[in-house]
Amino acid sequence: MPEKKVMIIGASGHGKVIADIIHQSGDQVMGFLDDDPTKKEIHQIPVLGKIEDIQKYKDDFCFIIGIGDNQIRKKIAESNPALNYYTAIHPTAIIGEGVRIGNGTAVMAGVVINADANIGEHCIINTSAVIEHECVIGGYTHVSPQACLCGNVHVGEECHIGAGTTIINNKNIVNNIIIGAESVVIRDINESGTYAGIPIRRIG
Numbered sequence: 001m002p003e004k005k006v007m008i009i010g011a012s013g014h015g016k017v018i019a020d021i022i023h024q025s026g027d028q029v030m031g032f033l034d035d036d037p038t039k040k041e042i043h044q045i046p047v048l049g050k051i052e053d054i055q056k057y058k059d060d061f062c063f064i065i066g067i068g069d070n071q072i073r074k075k076i077a078e079s080n081p082a083l084n085y086y087t088a089i090h091p092t093a094i095i096g097e098g099v100r101i102g103n104g105t106a107v108m109a110g111v112v113i114n115a116d117a118n119i120g121e122h123c124i125i126n127t128s129a130v131i132e133h134e135c136v137i138g139g140y141t142h143v144s145p146q147a148c149l150c151g152n153v154h155v156g157e158e159c160h161i162g163a164g165t166t167i168i169n170n171k172n173i174v175n176n177i178i179i180g181a182e183s184v185v186i187r188d189i190n191e192s193g194t195y196a197g198i199p200i201r202r203i204g
Contacts, residue, residue: 006086007057008032008066009076011039011047014124015066018106019045021088022064030061054080062086064104065122070158074140077104077122085121102139120157138175162196 004027008015011034019029019042031048032039039047049056054063064086065073077085085104089095093107096114101107102121110128113119117131120139125131127145135149138157143149147165155161156175167173167185177189180196180203189195194204 010067014068018066
């Protein structure tokens with residue numbers, strides 16, 4: 001396949017990781033767009049303008065939103081639905097049979113996504129996370145490093161699953177949930193809010 005040329009929206013830490021994935025996948029990062037005027041270059045890759053400058057480049061490049069905040073990612077994506085979005089999958093990720101990964105999603109190093117899982121658009125599946133068979137993850141959700149979703153877990157949109165969290169099999173989680181790091185989910189979560197603990201309890 002020909003090399004893809006990619007523009008990254010967001011020139012912060014998450015954007016740096018995305019750039020590394022793109023390079024290791026054999027594609028080319030053409031530049032970043034970021035609203036911070038002090039950012040001129042990231043790892044010798046130029047910052048070519050502000051986010052509003054997307055329209056200048058939309059016909060020439062693929063795009064990926066390299067911003068960790070779920071709501072900001074969603075706002076940018078919904079404001080620019082016609083862009084050619086790039087899906088970044090690190091070469092060390094293990095992707096099972098029948099897995100579906102939405103446009104604009106980033107899958108980091110060491111991730112395992114097993115058979116027939118379905119990952120939505122503009123998600124972050126962070127370093128060494130495990131998504132087991134037949135899990136469904138809604139758009140704009142962030143699964144943090146080393147989180148483990150056991151089989152047939154359903155997670156809604158705009159959720160944040162904290163680092164090292166375990167969700168046992170066959171659990172359902174509604175939209176707009178935050179789960180703190182190292183938590184254990186042993187029941188469905190039916191109400192939006194913030195949860196943490198072993199087992200989890202609502203804290204906000």
